[in-house]
Amino acid sequence: MRFLSAVDTSASGLTAQRLRMDIISNNLANVNTTRSGSLDPDGNVIPYRRQLPVFMARPAATGSFDLALAEAIVRQTPVYQGGGVRVVSIVDDQASFKLVYDPQHPDAIRNGPEAGYVRLPNVNPVTEMVDMISATRAYEANVTAINAVKTMAAKALEIGR
Numbered sequence: 001m002r003f004l005s006a007v008d009t010s011a012s013g014l015t016a017q018r019l020r021m022d023i024i025s026n027n028l029a030n031v032n033t034t035r036s037g038s039l040d041p042d043g044n045v046i047p048y049r050r051q052l053p054v055f056m057a058r059p060a061a062t063g064s065f066d067l068a069l070a071e072a073i074v075r076q077t078p079v080y081q082g083g084g085v086r087v088v089s090i091v092d093d094q095a096s097f098k099l100v101y102d103p104q105h106p107d108a109i110r111n112g113p114e115a116g117y118v119r120l121p122n123v124n125p126v127t128e129m130v131d132m133i134s135a136t137r138a139y140e141a142n143v144t145a146i147n148a149v150k151t152m153a154a155k156a157l158e159i160g161r
Contacts, residue, residue: 005083006149012058012084013142019087020053020135024128027051031123034107045107048121050093058083095122 033048040046102108103116 007146009084010142010145010149012086014139014146016053016055016085016087017135017139017142021132021139023051023053023090024132024135027123028125028128030121031125031128033121034105034118042109042112044109044119047097047107047119048123050095050121050123051090052093053087054089054091055085056088058086093122097122 027050030048035045036048038046097119098121099114099117100120101116102118105118108118109115
């Protein structure tokens with residue numbers, strides 16, 4: 001059954017990286033979106049905020065609580081047995097917005113020290129593309145791991161012939 005847990009671990013990585021790529025695509029699609037649908041306390045529009053996924057290790061599945069407890073008592077030191085990864089939340093990047101002076105823009109700030117400036121999203125296309133490459137490489141690594149497990153299983157079946 002360890003063979004199936006290896007596939008399950010890589011599959012969780014595929015799912016997490018696919019979601020990461022979806023979030024990056026959403027960020028790139030909204031790179032010029034000056035309206036998110038909400039207003040700040042002064043009544044000015046708030047632009048789109050970059051989103052980031054938060055990953056967390058998924059605990060390995062064990063047979064039962066009794067088995068896990070017995071193993072922990074015998075070992076006395078925690079050993080992480082990979083169970084994959086999961087996305088626990090999607091958070092907004094709290095970095096400051098870019099300001100561009102354009103007093104004719106309909107979303108320009110009307111009052112205060114930033115009057116005439118337009119707030120643009122805190123999305124940097126270069127950063128997003130680097131993140132996209134990283135997510136693509138991680139996705140490919142998980143596919144390679146699944147293919148390696150499949151190859152090992154096929155070789156193990158050939159031994160029995």
